Amino acid sequence: xxxxxxxxxxxxPAANLSDKIGxxxxxxxxxxxxxxxxxxxxxxxxxxxxITALIFYNQVQLDINTKSQCYLSKKAxxxxxxxxxxxxxxxxxxxxxxxxDMPSRAYNVDCACPKGPVTNTYPNIDVFNLQTQKTMRINNxxxxxxxxxxxxxxxxxxxxxxxxxxxxxxxxxxxxxxSNIQSQADTSFxxxxxxxxxxxxxx
Numbered sequence: 001x002x003x004x005x006x007x008x009x010x011x012x013p014a015a016n017l018s019d020k021i022g023x024x025x026x027x028x029x030x031x032x033x034x035x036x037x038x039x040x041x042x043x044x045x046x047x048x049x050x051i052t053a054l055i056f057y058n059q060v061q062l063d064i065n066t067k068s069q070c071y072l073s074k075k076a077x078x079x080x081x082x083x084x085x086x087x088x089x090x091x092x093x094x095x096x097x098x099x100x101d102m103p104s105r106a107y108n109v110d111c112a113c114p115k116g117p118v119t120n121t122y123p124n125i126d127v128f129n130l131q132t133q134k135t136m137r138i139n140n141x142x143x144x145x146x147x148x149x150x151x152x153x154x155x156x157x158x159x160x161x162x163x164x165x166x167x168x169x170x171x172x173x174x175x176x177x178x179s180n181i182q183s184q185a186d187t188s189f190x191x192x193x194x195x196x197x198x199x200x201x202x203x
Contacts, residue, residue: 085161102193105130116146126172128190164189
């Protein structure tokens, strides 16, 4: 009579199975990649780099265009039209107006008060001659106004308008001696207007 032998199934420990699965994953990762996969990876990385660089460049340009005084100054002085500053008394009444036409390199001083029979005399008006590139001082500007707006020696004059022009007029008005105006008045705006590329590159 034949003898029947019972065969017990061998159970693989769970730890050994997990080790094999982990090793298999590592082997899958370390498998040699095809040339196509390498090329696609390089193209992907290149595209990411280009997109990142463009975003960074656009952000830098936006900051320059909105915040850089150098860029804004160049943009302003290379544009057409007149740049104006208005002299006012302590009450805000307009006395006279100084305007600069950059394309024609000319300046003009006009009365800004309402016209009338009352004489108003404005002394020491500082202007920058765009032709000679020198600061000039007009001793007296006489305007016929509807009433007395300014009394020399008693009233103060304030300036409003384009920043570059008002900055020049404010600094020049603080200088009492005519001989010192050339060296002490802030003429950077006009220098930029006459030489925009050179002025822009000095920043």
